[in-house]
Amino acid sequence: MSNDPIYKNSGNYRGSAPIALLCEGDVIGYEAQLLSRWCRSQAGGTLHVDVWACGTGHGMRAIADAYGREVKVVGLEDRDFRDDAQAKEDCIDRFNDLDGRGVAIRGWFAWRRNEVENYFLDDEVLIPVMTGWFDCTEGDVRAATQAALQSLAVFQAVQAIVYAIRRKWNQTDPATAAPGSPSLWVGGRPKWTPDGLSEVDSSEIRNKLAAAHSSWLQRFAGGGKITLAKSDEVLTRFDEQLQKWSGLQNQDVEWRKNWAGKEVLKLVRQHLAAHFGTNYGGRLLGIIQRQGLKPGDSIPWHALKNRAAQDEIDRELEHEIQPHLVRKLLDVAQAKPQCPIRTDLDEIIQAMKL
Known part of the structure; x- marks a missing residue:
């Protein structure tokens, strides 16, 4: 069949290819589009692969278990703030677990950067796409990145x-169920104001982290299965992480590799849309018109009715820009075998040829 992402409304993921490449994200997300096009370009078009977007890492493992006895499976998950050694250890464990249950597993890997969006943040990808889309300068894109x-x-740091x-x-x-704390995510995100992005109160987030961690300890205090660090140790690690990551500059490698890249990419495009606007068309035009805006207007994120209105515009804006980012990154990967993403892509292609 094709290398395009497979998803049928019936819930049946099966395509016609003998190999399934599983990734996180949705069927029209960055991973699926990037991997589909890369696989199609390899081995002279003879590498027959279906790319299945599975949502999350847990979804990937569930799909591998459900279908991996009929097709060969390769997995590529987000690194999600693990260091290289931790990600490798986890991938080996996942491979061995699936292999032990009879899955035709050919490889299980993690992006070497935190997630696929991190690769779009390199200057040679981000700058030409954003300057073209927003009709702005290289300096404008760098300023937007620095603001993010x-x-x-x-x-x-709290993530x-x-x-x-x-x-x-x-x-x-x-x-x-592993712990989560929506108040940390919502409270930790900067918000748009008339003067730009707000400053997040680190002491407030630190207090929320302490309260959340205390509740996690109490939740399983009698279970005997969970051994978590003490709250003061967790807070010390948060302080150290925040100190390390405060003051990072555009040219630093650290954030490009180890931060959640989707959050940076989101604020960069929002910053540029707020300052320069763009020529909106298609669905995006209808969305901004409902907010009383017209083509060419900058987006006053702080003045939109609510968070849902912000998200609706941003999702469609991301959808419009995404193909350009994917195309540019693939061009770089083809032209520069030593570029950061090429090692990841070559590794999974080799696994699928086994």
Whole structure:
């Protein structure tokens, strides 16, 4: 059949290819589109692969277990704030678990950066796409990126701490729900004001983290299965992570590799839309008109009716820009075999040829 992402409304993921490449995200997301096009370009078009977008890492493993006895399976998951050694260890464990249950597993990998969006943040991809889309300068894109970095340090630091707790939780007792705290995500995200992005109060988020961690300890205090760090140790790690990530600059590699790239990418496009607007068409035109805006207007994110209105515009804006980012990244990957994403792509192609 094709290398296009497979999803049927019946819930049946099966395509005609003998190999299924599983990834996170949705069927029209960055991963599925990027991997579909890359696989199609390899081995002279003879590599017959179906790319299945599975939503989450848990979804990937469920789909592998459900279909992996009829098709060969390769998995590529987000790194999600793990270091390289932790991600490799987890991927080996997932491979061995699936292999032990009779799944025709050919490889299980994690992006070497935190998630696929991180690769679109390299200057050679981000700058030409954004300058063309928003009719702005390279300096404007760098300024938007720097504004995102200054605003997101607290959010990224608390995410890293919670993901570390969730990883240990899942390793120790995968049968129970790992912790989450929506108040940390919502409170930690910067908000748009008339003057730009708000500054996040790190002490407030620190207090919320302490309260959340205390509730997690109490929740399983008698279970004997979970051994979590003490709250003061967790808060110390948060302080250290925040100190490390505060003050990062556009040229630094650290945030490109280890932050949640989707959050940076989101604020960059919102910043540029707020300052320069763009020529809106298609569904996006109808959406902005409902907000009383017209083509060419900048987006006053702070003045939109509510968070839902912000999200609706941003989702469609992302959908419009995404193909250009994917195309540019693929061009770079083809032209520069030593570029960061090429190692990941070559690794999964090799696994699918086994």
